[in-house]
Amino acid sequence: MATEDHAENDIPLKVLQIFKDEKARPKVIRTYDVNVGWLAEQRSPVLTWLVVDEFIESGKTSVDLKWRSKKHQVSLLDLRPRNGPVPRAVRGEPRVVPPQR
Template identity: 75%
Template sequence: MATEDNAENDIPFKVLQIFKDEKARPKVVRTYDVNIGWLAESRSPVITWRTVDELIEGGKTSAELKWRSKRHQVSLLDLRPKKSIAPRVPRAESRALPPQR
């Protein structure tokens, strides 16, 4: 297993923890779209970072994964949360202060 948790073809570490096996290769069997509901995934890809990104871009928010006889539902948004935006400095603090006399 790669040391970095974000190489495109790696299985997300959280998924390996859910299945309790670092050799797990879970497949996506269903996905959830807030506008439609649960849909069977015909191609059943292995859940990699690339798959997570593709599903999120396609409007999916959750997935049901299957590996061997185990099934688990995961939030794709929890696997790949949006990067937080750095908080803005309040305008009054962003200006240079006048010299102290």
């Protein structure tokens, strides 16, 4: 099962929940690229965290998955958003000001 540190070969927990089976090994049948549209995926990899990262890095944003007779469409950006929240300073913390010359 996927953990907080996400082992590269784990299937994302959200995907297992979509297929309602912790033993699901869903394969990617199509990918969506914003510049091209939907493309058939020749190699049909199982959607692991490693594959999610690989697809996001290559500009893919969604996938069509198939496991047994079930098919689902999943947003890769919902699984692993590109940018997390920007950390902000706590109010009242002193700000570092460069010395005046």
